[in-house]
Amino acid sequence: MQNAAIAALFDEYAELLELQGANPFRVRAYRNAARTIENLPQSVADLVAAPDHDLTALAGIGKDLAEKIETIVHTGRLPPLEELRGQFPPDVVQMLRIPGLGPKKVAALLDQLHIRSVGDLRAACEAGRVAALKGFGKKTEQSILEGLELVEASGRRVLLSVATAAAEAIVNDLRQLACVRQVEVAGSCRRRKETCGDLDVLAVSTDPAATMVRLAAHPEVEKVLARGDTKQRVRLRSGLELDLRVVPEPSYGAALQYFTGSKEHNIVMRRRAQERGLKLNEYGVFEGERYVAGRTEADVYAAVGLPWIPPELRENRGEFELAEQGRLPALVSLEDIRGDLHMHTTATDGTASIREMAEAAKARGLKYIAITDHSRRVTMANGLDAARLRQHWKDIEKVRAQVSGIEILCGIECDILEDATLDLEDDVLSEADWVIAVLHYGLKQPRAQIQKRLLRALQNPHVDVIGHPSGRLLGSRPGADVDYEELFRAAKDHGVMLELNASPQRLDLDDVHAAAAKAHGIPIVISTDAHSEHGLDAMKFGVDQARRAGLTRHDVANTRTFAQFQKLLAARRS
């Protein structure tokens, strides 16, 4: 069982416990455990398989949870959860997704109105029975009906690329106002998480009311959901919800820190403040009633004895320890990137020619690229067989002569077939400058076969890098069941690099596994997998995830100059 699945069981358990009215700290313990497991680079199942393992060494895992994890790994089940599920109708989880409905209200609906399903809930609202309940009213009833629509329609997280575009549109509009002194996106979007559930925008304004009005009037805003003096929540036409908060100047840094999160990171921050006899909230750091700091984020971190921590690292995944020891990494940036080593052309499923891609890459300041079209197995993309590939490389060489100022590698994105052989013969692969091996088909194969395919590819002397290792597509397709520890060891042994695919729906390696690959000393290549000139702009999203993984420019192979990169490649092959 994969870590995410184990975490999901604990999250569901926490939700049902909450409905039951259990001790809130007990509920939190399950949620904390879920986060710990989710953020673990190695598979919990592998940990359990090790002879003298100790799960209680993990943060937030004690004797009880360790036993529950063992049970899940061995049986695939969590009996107490199954028992708890039996006490509630299956639709409760969906009801909890409705904005405004939390565990207390849902429990009241179940107990007093005997609601069994989402359908029951709709009927009860329409009959006016919900409004009659104590603690409910007409407005609540109406908002439940609207929430039901919403939950059924979307309620999903959106890609970081989508969230970023929406946030920038709003922020740029607010910036037009003379009264707006500062405005910035906070939240998971600022932390550059791969998907965002909503948007948080923070502003300093001399006229908060006018700022609120401006947001409400923005063409992308579909509905104002809540509006106070300092806070407004709106729903955008895309379905994404956005919070705007207007704060006083002396609180801007504290508010930015607070609303950037993550929740887990902030809990540690406030605990550190407490330990120093201080109180930290979105208005600043306080000693009793006295304001101590809050104008900038750096001031807030300094007040709790830390250097400023980059937003991408704020997940309580070890950044506090690094900050305390003065060992925060100098994170890789987009400006560090010199090459892009995965892209397609009209030879297969790209929309631009070799020359157009080269010119577009050059215009973006890149010094070298690899043209890596598909191999024959990818028939729907018109994948290349050996003969067409050799001709394609000749065409690339012609472009090399025509376009100066950028180096172009003759590459290939070669499929690792379901039977663990490569889609092209060794003789043609040996002629390539750059070989990416990837899984496209048979992603649902059992773990053993997936591993066999990856390991066989790693052992092939012509393979330089494994591309998008899991094959996942965010929000639509889970990745293959990869044993990452084994993958990393083998990649290290054979000197093969690993790709962090920057395409916004892939971001694969993800941040957790990219960090683990770095720990193994494996060079990471951030590549766009561009299928058009515009696709080259995805590099920033790959860099974002690399930063979340704590990678420096030294960890990323394509920050090297072309000469240095070629040396690395030559060393790998010898």
Place this chain on the structure above:
DNA sequence: GCCGTTTTCGGCCCGACTGTTTTCAGTCG
């Protein structure tokens, strides 16, 4: 349910907004 050079009990982060309340619980981030 977890955790601990303030240890094995008694803590566990903090505030805004809403709707329903006559002073606050629930929800949310």
